[in-house]
């Protein structure tokens with residue numbers, strides 16, 4: 217990148233940082249831009265100056281990766297940096313440029329593709345543009361900052377025991393994990409792949425073999441009825457950069473058997489985890505939930521979480537308008 221462009225990118229990043237801090241203190245510093253597929257896409261304002269830019273990242277997720285279950289096989293992600301007063305117009309221009317860029321890429325025309333933009337939830341200024349270009353808000357990254365006061369004591373669910381899972385629980389954990397994926401598929405996020413069940417089993421086996429697997433089961437009369445899996449800060453580095461607070465943990469899986477919902481089991485599992493994270497000094501816990509899952513948003517917001525980012529997607533990628 218020529219130095220004049222590098223300087224301009226730095227100025228844009230600084231201005232975006234100021235804007236983000238003003239709208240949501242949990243947003244991180246914009247930091248450096250990822251390496252994209254080419255030079256950044258640039259939006260020029262009426263005064264001829266740079267009004268924003270975006271980098272397009274291409275990712276091919278191979279079938280032997282569990283990550284392919286969480287979305288399309290070929291992912292095209294726009295990372296925007298829009299600093300100005302008129303974010304709506306700049307977003308509109310940038311998305312149009314990105315659409316034209318993807319139209320020239322053969323791999324973006326297949327059926328198993330997505331075009332996505334991760335946008336700050338509190339930044340309402342660009343939403344009209346995202347909608348106009350055919351993007352849908354699919355998933356939310358929600359955050360729970362550690363509360364200031366002493367945490368409420370964990371409240372047990374009547375007749376239910378919560379215990380850490382170990383290697384002997386592989387089948388129970390697998391059944392609950394797969395039930396969660398099947399449930400989440402209603403909302404357009406995960407895609408069931410030939411290798412999904414095997415790869416989930418492999419991941420569970422590896423994690424349950426650890427000394428402290430950060431996986432808990434809720435049981436009624438010895439029958440597993442709920443599952444919670446967490447990643448403590450040492451495993452959550454992949455998402456920690458999405459927030460200004462540190463250290464960050466990531467709540468990976470939460471599922472309660474359909475017959476047992478609404479009886480306090482989910483809350484008991486989550487409060488058990490929060491007590492542990494709060495005592496460790498974890499500053500923020502992040503999680504993903506589907507925007508349109510009717511069960512998750514009310515539950516998570518009751519548990520102290522709130523929206524931080526929304527992932528807007530067009531699937532396949534050429535549904536971008």
Ligand SMILES: CC(C)(COP(=O)(O)OP(=O)(O)OC[C@H]1O[C@@H](n2cnc3c(N)ncnc32)[C@H](O)[C@@H]1OP(=O)(O)O)[C@@H](O)C(=O)NCCC(=O)NCCS
Pocket residue numbers: 396399470471472473476477478479480481482483484504505506509510511512514515518
């Ligand atoms: C989301 C889920 C884990 C909640 O577990 P649960 O055991 O039913 O929740 P609880 O009974 O412990 O409810 C805890 C609190 O949230 C509230 N709540 C739970 N679900 C709610 C809903 N759909 N609407 C409104 N409030 C809800 C409860 O009223 C309760 O409030 P209280 O503290 O005032 O009593 C469960 O519905 C589930 O497994 N859903 C399918 C999988 C899923 O969506 N997982 C989350 C993916 S991110």
